[in-house]
Amino acid sequence: MTLDLTNIRADFPILSRKVNGQPLVYLDNAATSQTPKQVIDVIADYYKRYNANIHRGVHTLSQEATDKFEEARKTVQDHFGIEKTHEIIFTPGTTHSINLVAFGFGSLLKTGDEVIVSALEHHANIVPWQMMCERSGAILRVIPMTDAGTLDMKAYDKLLNDKTKLIFVNHVSNALGTINPIEEIIEKAHAIGAAVLVDGAQACGHIKPNLQKLNVDFYTVSAHKLCGPTGVGILYGKEHWLKKLPPYQGGGEMIDEVTFEKTTYADLPHKFEAGTPNICGGIAFGAALNYMNAVGFEAIGAYEDELLKNATDRLSKIEGLRIYGESERKTAVISFNIDDIHPYDIGTLLDKMGIAVRTGHHCAQPIMDYYKIPGTVRASFAFYNTLEEVDQFVNGVQRATDMLR
Amino acid sequence: MTVKQVQNEIIEEFSLFDDWMQRYEYMIELGKSLPLIDTQYKTDQNIIKGCQSKVWVHADMVDEKVIFTADSDAIITKGIIAILIRTFSNHSPKEILEANTNFIDQIGLKEHLSPTRANGLVSMIKQLKLYALAYQTQLN
Numbered sequence: 001m002t003l004d005l006t007n008i009r010a011d012f013p014i015l016s017r018k019v020n021g022q023p024l025v026y027l028d029n030a031a032t033s034q035t036p037k038q039v040i041d042v043i044a045d046y047y048k049r050y051n052a053n054i055h056r057g058v059h060t061l062s063q064e065a066t067d068k069f070e071e072a073r074k075t076v077q078d079h080f081g082i083e084k085t086h087e088i089i090f091t092p093g094t095t096h097s098i099n100l101v102a103f104g105f106g107s108l109l110k111t112g113d114e115v116i117v118s119a120l121e122h123h124a125n126i127v128p129w130q131m132m133c134e135r136s137g138a139i140l141r142v143i144p145m146t147d148a149g150t151l152d153m154k155a156y157d158k159l160l161n162d163k164t165k166l167i168f169v170n171h172v173s174n175a176l177g178t179i180n181p182i183e184e185i186i187e188k189a190h191a192i193g194a195a196v197l198v199d200g201a202q203a204c205g206h207i208k209p210n211l212q213k214l215n216v217d218f219y220t221v222s223a224h225k226l227c228g229p230t231g232v233g234i235l236y237g238k239e240h241w242l243k244k245l246p247p248y249q250g251g252g253e254m255i256d257e258v259t260f261e262k263t264t265y266a267d268l269p270h271k272f273e274a275g276t277p278n279i280c281g282g283i284a285f286g287a288a289l290n291y292m293n294a295v296g297f298e299a300i301g302a303y304e305d306e307l308l309k310n311a312t313d314r315l316s317k318i319e320g321l322r323i324y325g326e327s328e329r330k331t332a333v334i335s336f337n338i339d340d341i342h343p344y345d346i347g348t349l350l351d352k353m354g355i356a357v358r359t360g361h362h363c364a365q366p367i368m369d370y371y372k373i374p375g376t377v378r379a380s381f382a383f384y385n386t387l388e389e390v391d392q393f394v395n396g397v398q399r400a401t402d403m404l405r
Numbered sequence: 406m407t408v409k410q411v412q413n414e415i416i417e418e419f420s421l422f423d424d425w426m427q428r429y430e431y432m433i434e435l436g437k438s439l440p441l442i443d444t445q446y447k448t449d450q451n452i453i454k455g456c457q458s459k460v461w462v463h464a465d466m467v468d469e470k471v472i473f474t475a476d477s478d479a480i481i482t483k484g485i486i487a488i489l490i491r492t493f494s495n496h497s498p499k500e501i502l503e504a505n506t507n508f509i510d511q512i513g514l515k516e517h518l519s520p521t522r523a524n525g526l527v528s529m530i531k532q533l534k535l536y537a538l539a540y541q542t543q544l545n
Contacts, residue, residue, distance in 0.1 A: 020425070341480075342458060342478050342479035342480065342482075343457070344457045344458045344479040344481070344482065345479050345480050345481045345482075348481050349429065349481075352425050352426075352429065359457060360457045361457075374457075374459075374478065375457060403426070403429065403430060403433060404433065404480060
């Protein structure tokens with residue numbers, strides 16, 4: 001199955017705009033993806049027709065909004081192959097989802113327990129756990145990385161022991177695009193009785209994981225990485241884990257009964273959904289999943305591989321260019337530097353040519369420290385990018401390099 | 406020359422360019438000619454932290470005029486620093502404190518001095534003024 005790029009691009013109004021007088025070439029999809037009109041329409045429709053607070057109104061608007069919000073939860077359930085609807089917690093996104101688990105899991109740990117992080121993580125999957133370790137006295141261990149930007153799985157085997165309680169690792173590295181062997185990580189963790197949280201933020205726009213099959217304990221997603229709006233995402237957790245974790249935030253919606261002596265909490269998922277959720281965002285998240293499934297993840301994956309291969313081959317021909325992250329299993333992300341030219345300079349000149357890339361440490365300083373660099377230029381592709389855009393990008397990098405040398 | 410005169414001179418130089426490429430090529434040239442900070446002052450203490458490019462600044466007072474030297478690890482940032490230092494350096498603390506950077510708009514580099522831009526330049530201007538303020542206090 002091939003993608004109909006003309007029709008797909010027509011779905012994204014932003015792709016036809018100009019930046020600095022040049023047609024936009026948007027290659028910062030790992031930071032946030034663009035939004036198709038099918039999702040924009042759902043957002044507008046919500047505010048035009050049925051904006052209301054959910055779960056407690058007796059009136060029609062509230063009922064309609066509740067139905068749509070819960071329908072979105074079902075869409076998430078079907079998409080990710082989740083067994084029970086109440087194992088899905090709507091959150092403001094991956095960072096929030098991780099903090100929720102880190103807050104609760106800390107209360108299950110005691111001094112001397114061990115938890116394991118990978119060297120390839122975004123700060124969002126490091127800092128909340130460091131805070132958890134400070135509170136609980138647990139010890140943080142690190143799976144080291146290799147020069148190719150993959151995890152050293154032999155070292156992982158050695159880190160596992162009977163004190164290990166939890167492993168947290170991303171499905172895909174945001175800075176390098178490496179797809180981590182989460183199946184193996186989960187299996188080995190379970191063999192010693194430890195739980196696993198997988199940060200799926202960078203994977204979910206490119207890969208469709210079946211969470212039941214994966215047998216993962218926690219999985220996090222941000223809607224804006226898969227054509228949805230910012231400010232909404234999910235935490236998936238196995239029912240028995242979510243029951244064990246204490247509530248993260250108190251407020252309305254998450255209670256059963258409140259008196260000044262004692263409050264009892266609501267059942268899942270509401271126990272973790274204090275306050276008014278991002279109702280419109282949740283509904284739009286569902287619409288984004290429907291959109292991407294209509295395009296088809298298999299076709300998306302195959303096409304993005306083609307973009308990656310083409311861009312990698314052509315970029316590699318630029319003298320002095322080094323690509324960071326050379327795993328055999330990668331999403332369409334290319335992180336690179338050219339000689340000792342600062343990534344900020346290349347990014348600035350590309351922007352003048354209408355080409356949007358990310359530069360810097362990508363909120364993954366440990367990876368930059370490993371390579372002893374201040375940062376990289378990162379181009380990250382989506383299924384709506386074209387081979388012509390790869391051309392423009394490679395030519396732009398060459399032009400910027402010529403100016404800076 | 407007054408600060409204003411130097412700024413007008415820079416505006417005139419930039420008015421010769423037709424497009425962004427020429428402007429940036431010139432800025433890169435300027436970056437390469439920036440009066441570099443002495444290595445002994447290129448310390449972590451003198452770093453002005455932007456999000457991405459590092460910027461170092463040092464100030465001296467000679468004959469009641471402030472002399473700035475600086476460096477950055479990004480060349481375009483260095484170019485803008487060169488422009489700023491050319492306008493601020495070699496003036497009295499009072500002149501520096503009264504000077505503004507509005508001329509940057511007129512040479513088509515406005516975006517680089519936006520407070521949300523992650524290049525450390527806005528903090529650098531603040532630091533230049535702080536040095537001037539400190540020297541002004543000494544003179545009083």
